[in-house]
Amino acid sequence: MPSEQMESVEDRLNQIQAILPSLGEQLLELQTGDLGVLTKSNTFDLLTKADTASEAQLVAFIQENFADDVILAEEGSVASDAQEAGERFLWILDPIDGTTNYANGLPVWAISIGLMQDSEMVGGIVCAPGMGLCYRAVAGAGATCNDRSISVNKKASMSEGIIATGFPYDRAKRAEPICRALENMLRQAGGIRRLGAASLDFCFLADGRYAGYYEIGLKPWDFAAGSLIAREAGAKVTDLSGKSLDIFNSAGVVATNSMIHGELMQAAQPMIRAAEL
Known part of the structure; x- marks a missing residue:
């Protein structure tokens, strides 16, 4: 990845990652209250007010700080031209991945933020507030968990x-x-x-x-x-x-x-x- 592009990716990830601790705390607090659980198109596909609140904050932040970027998100912030974003950055958001876990009080859920450009994934953050984990990667620069470099295991079978x-x-x-x-x-x-x-x-x-x-x-x-x-x-x-x-x-x-x-x-x-x- 060219250095200028990498700087743009890093800048976007740094800025949005800075708001995740606060957002995570809000979602953990909401998890203990009335979530207003609804079902979407399928009986097993749940939606809570925390999903929409999380997405609203992420979308508002991106629109305020990176107005020219395109957003594709699960709970309604869908860009019809997402696959044609081209050189523009495309944010792909899941405000709460693992909503069923979240709605049932389990800590196994995450805020997932992907960044794409020219049809290639160039950046990503997966933050799991309930487990104190934050994963991050930039294309060509490796992956980390809580700022520690990570790698796959070497199991042979x-x-x-x-x-x-x-x-x-x-x-x-x-x-x-x-x-x-x-x-x-x-x-x-x-x-x-x-x-x-x-x-x-x-x-x-x-x-x-x-x-x-x-x-x-x-x-x-x-x-x-x-x-x-x-x-x-x-x-x-x-x-x-x-x-x-x-x-x-x-x-x-x-x-x-x-x-x-x-x-x-x-x-x-x-x-x-x-x-x-």
Whole structure:
């Protein structure tokens, strides 16, 4: 990345990261009160007043400080021209990734902020206030957690490590192939986890906690920041067929420490069928 572009990315991430401690404290306080929980298009897809409050603050900050930038966010701040942003910076926001966890009092949720330019992810922050973790990456400059450099683990097989996954909201109609893939993981993986927050799945792969992660049904805001953080930590991130990941169009993702990528892709093959249903 050219130095001028990197400076612009770093400046944007530095400025928005500075407001995250305060925002995190507000969200932790809201979590203990009446969240006004609603469901969106699917019974299992929740929305709380904290989601909208978090998004409103992030969007207002970007609009005030980077007025020419484009914003794509989960809870309504959607840019119709997001995929055509070109040289303009595109912010891809998930105000609370893991809303179901958040609404049920669990600490496993995060504020996910991705930054794209010229159709490439160039920066990302995933902040988990309930766990005191803040992950960050700039393209070509590596990844950190709480300002400490991180990297993927060196597990040579699935049996040596933990594999993470997630389930789509419309999981009932896809249950058979999802369960077939899960059976493969039960037979081959050293451990299986389902956190319910894709951004943190990528980050836990990035800092060596997981050996691999797979999922279908993700939206751009679910994995824009996390996928960059994982790659900058040494992970291999592809779609289900092994091709380059397109955050706007890929049906599913496979991310690993690179050493077990082929093994996990093979075990996750039933997910291709699940994505087609």
